[in-house]
Amino acid sequence: MSKEFSGKVALITGGGSNIGLAIATLLAERGASVALVGRNKEQLDQAAVNLRDRGNGIVLTVAADVTDESEIERAVDRVAAELGGLDIAVNNAGIVGAIGPLVDMKPDDFRKVLETNTVGTFLSMQSEIRAMKRAGSGVIVNTASNIGVHGRRLNMAAYAASKAAVSVMTRNAALESINAGIRINAVSPGATDTPLSFRPGEDAAARDARVASAVPIGRVAKTSEIAEAVVWLASDRSSYVVGHDLVVDGGTTA
Numbered sequence: 001m002s003k004e005f006s007g008k009v010a011l012i013t014g015g016g017s018n019i020g021l022a023i024a025t026l027l028a029e030r031g032a033s034v035a036l037v038g039r040n041k042e043q044l045d046q047a048a049v050n051l052r053d054r055g056n057g058i059v060l061t062v063a064a065d066v067t068d069e070s071e072i073e074r075a076v077d078r079v080a081a082e083l084g085g086l087d088i089a090v091n092n093a094g095i096v097g098a099i100g101p102l103v104d105m106k107p108d109d110f111r112k113v114l115e116t117n118t119v120g121t122f123l124s125m126q127s128e129i130r131a132m133k134r135a136g137s138g139v140i141v142n143t144a145s146n147i148g149v150h151g152r153r154l155n156m157a158a159y160a161a162s163k164a165a166v167s168v169m170t171r172n173a174a175l176e177s178i179n180a181g182i183r184i185n186a187v188s189p190g191a192t193d194t195p196l197s198f199r200p201g202e203d204a205a206a207r208d209a210r211v212a213s214a215v216p217i218g219r220v221a222k223t224s225e226i227a228e229a230v231v232w233l234a235s236d237r238s239s240y241v242v243g244h245d246l247v248v249d250g251g252t253t254a
């Protein structure tokens with residue numbers, strides 16, 4: 001039986017862990033050939049072993065740092081060459097980085113977060129759009145965050161700024177690319193059940209209690225709940241959705 005993404009090639013940055021791996025898993029289960037791109041080749045290869053059992057497409061792993069222009073360009077070109085094109089790109093790689101009041105933050109710590117989350121997404125999109133333009137079609141989904149939607153007392157100004165930039169950059173890139181047949185959107189997750197949702201020194205019970213009082217739905221998101229939103233935006237089922245940032249946060253920003 002043909003599946004929704006049969007014959008499609010999907011690239012996921014930061015695809016070896018947590019939300020990225022959940023996205024890769026859904027795409028593979030629904031028929032896509034999947035390329036996991038990230039810094040840690042061992043982690044990517046381990047993730048690929050499990051993915052190969054779940055789908056019937058190819059699973060490729062490519063080591064690349066999204067902040068390195070030539071590495072990400074080579075990675076995207078290799079995926080397109082080895083898997084026969086690039087239909088879907090999910091720019092999910094990201095870090096939280098330094099947490100603390102803006103006034104005390106070291107400029108280099110601030111820059112590092114912007115470099116990974118914003119510049120990394122920019123560089124990834126450049127290579128992906130070029131590859132997709134060669135084929136005349138494609139879909140990109142960027143991972144922003146609900147922390148970038150409005151001001152919050154979380155001591156995460158660098159992360160918030162970096163993700164707000166991803167959201168705005170998504171809208172601009174979408175307008176520039178839609179007439180080339182490339183549809184670009186973003187997903188902004190809220191607190192999701194991965195190590196990124198823990199504050200320094202917090203255990204699972206403390207994290208869950210904090211989330212229960214702060215998030216209207218009363219719990220963190222499962223990685224699969226974020227992945228479903230990303231995969232919908234990557235599919236033809238969202239064919240009229242362009243330049244949108246889909247907040248998936250249990251009502252936090254509602």
Ligand SMILES: NC(=O)c1ccc[n+]([C@@H]2O[C@H](COP(=O)([O-])OP(=O)(O)OC[C@H]3O[C@@H](n4cnc5c(N)ncnc54)[C@H](O)[C@@H]3O)[C@@H](O)[C@H]2O)c1
Pocket residue numbers: 013014015016017018019020037038039040064065066067092093094095096116120143144145146188189190191192193194195196197
């Ligand atoms: N977990 C949450 O609560 C939450 C909430 C909102 C947004 N997000 C965003 O979702 C995305 C995935 O986060 P996650 O929770 O799955 O955490 P994660 O740490 O498992 O995922 C991030 C991935 O990005 C990779 N990565 C980081 N820097 C990279 C670089 N320079 N080059 C290549 N790969 C790099 C990491 O190796 C990792 O695989 C991130 O962009 C994060 O900011 C997470």
